[in-house]
Amino acid sequence: MNNKNRTLKGLIEFLNASPTPFHAVQQMKARLLEAGFEALNEKDTWVLKEGGRYVITRNDSALVAWQMPAKRLLSESGLRMVGAHTDSPCLRVKPNPELHKHGYFQLGVEVYGGALLAPWFDRDLSIAGRVSFVNEAGELCSALVNFETPVAVIPSLAIHLDREANNGRAINAQTFLPPVLGQVDEKPDFRALLRDQLLVSGEEVVKVLDYELSLYDTQSAALIGLEQEFLASARLDNLLSCFMGMEALLQSDSEEGVLLVCTDHEEVGSLSAAGAQGPMLDHLFERIQPEAESRNRMLANSMMISADNAHAIHPNFADKHDANHGPILNKGPVIKLNSNQRYATTDITSSQFRMLAALDNVAVQEFVVRSDMACGSTIGPITSAEIGVRTIDIGVPQLAMHSIRELAGTDDLINTIQVFKRFFECKQV
Known part of the structure; x- marks a missing residue:
């Protein structure tokens, strides 16, 4: 079985075993523990080690997994962060x-x-x-x-x-x-x-x-299409991003500070103890970098990729897209932009993502909503505003978003994992 087929098999098993955010977090935590991460309890005193890998959960529906840098101070290394959400309509x-x-x-x-x-x-x-x-x-x-x-x-x-x-x-x-x-x-x-x-x-x-x-x-996730180029499943928004972030974290060979955060309640505004607008990340940062100036330096040296699926152009409803910004399945991850800050992407963070993608010849697409339509949002602007970190909003293109069964491209999954892996391994962000 080649790497792509192995990854797709693992994704389908993950989706089928994760009918709720509680089950998704349970699945991710088990996978991380199997890979050597250490489970911490927020109620306990922590003793963190250089190069240590840890995981915490909150409300059983949100998860943070991270690695302490092995050879540099956290204030100098910063954190390479990927963020997603566990809930679905x-x-x-x-x-x-x-x-x-x-x-x-x-x-x-x-x-x-x-x-x-x-x-x-x-x-x-x-x-x-x-x-x-x-x-x-x-x-x-x-x-x-x-x-x-x-x-x-x-x-x-x-x-x-x-x-x-x-x-x-x-x-x-x-x-x-x-x-x-x-x-x-x-x-x-x-x-x-x-x-x-x-x-x-x-x-x-x-x-x-x-x-x-x-x-x-109860219908299983499945590969469909004449060449099985599509993945059909419930909850692709946004368990697909959770899975990609986890796979990249497990596959990466990094000595730097890296972090995956998967919060709950994004679909209803993120305002909860386990949501992106809650204090979960702030609490974590205060514990892993207690001194205020060092913590501010850590955040200044950090960057977040907010990963949440993007609207692919629908062949039967192409007029719902801006003609120059209609992402296509299996043509690469999508950079999401909005002048009114519904997405957190800047020209700097967009350029950094493009440079990472180019290292593996991964094509990149763009999404901008039609000027006469309202734009959705993600955890990107919320997290960026809450912790003051450079952020980009990206996502795998998909069709039928928020349906009981959604559709994405299999090549996009593999390529986005590779870009995330590069991001986790880069020396400077």
């Missing part, structure tokens, strides 16, 4: 979700982030996330759950009952989206189902107290 289960209508057991759900809702209909759905409970010793515990098999579906209304369905119909998130889980005679207890699920996995559960659960499509 989805349907979240409400706290009191049980619905019993016409003999059907349904769940009340809430839309998380800017999801494309139409693709959620008629899919084989399961449920996953984190559950908090009291164990037999009276202690508060939490554990991840994943029903894995299809347990729910959101059936479409037949065309015979809605003749105008193909002419455009607004989807009411409150009334159209509750999924069907089965047929019952009386209103069921959803927490009892969760307790049973935890018991099967070996947990000692007296009472389920609360949960953060999402629905997800």
Whole structure:
């Protein structure tokens, strides 16, 4: 198996095993520990070593992995940072979700982030996330759950009952989206189902107290296209960037300071303890470089690549792009630019990225939103403003962003990992 096929196989396994941010962080942490990183707890006192490699998590849904420089002071080496986010638009289960209508057991759900809702209909759905409970010793515990098999579906209304369905119909998130889980005679207890699920996995559960659960499509990620040049999967935005950053970190041979940060809640604004607008990185920097002047020098010598997928030009909707800035799948990573600071890219950071890409003959594309359309944003401007570090926003081009199943190019994945690897290994940024 060549390196590309091995990487794609690993990516597909990672995507399938990561239906929620909790599971994605669990997968990444396990991979990093296997590679020799040391897990630290934010509650403990740390003793960091030159060249040491460490990983921390927060809320089980955000992760930072980093390497201390081996031969230079951190204030002189700085940090080569790649940032991404672990969350994706989805349907979240409400706290009191049980619905019993016409003999059907349904769940009340809430839309998380800017999801494309139409693709959620008629899919084989399961449920996953984190559950908090009291164990037999009276202690508060939490554990991840994943029903894995299809347990729910959101059936479409037949065309015979809605003749105008193909002419455009607004989807009411409150009334159209509750999924069907089965047929019952009386209103069921959803927490009892969760307790049973935890018991099967070996947990000692007296009472389920609360949960953060999402629905997800059980269809596996897959290589498609006549030459298998495309990757189709849920949550490519932005688990693809998390995976690329992790792979580059594991593959790089660097003696400098390097860091991967994967935060949560980007799709809803990043304002949380585990989000990019929270203090997670500030807290980390204060601990790894306690003296203020040295910390400021470290940041001045640092750079961040904010990695979040970019809008590829859609062949059926080409007019939605600026004619000169329509990225194409498998034509290289995309530099994202916006004059109104929706992206953090500057001419300096853009040029640095281009120089890194040129070392391996990796083509680079650009994305600028049409001047008559609103522009989305990323963790790039937030992180850049919060910690004052040079930043570039880039991403792999993709189609169907925020759908339940998205599409990206396989060559772009491999090439972007290589650029990240070069970035981690460079002596000066």
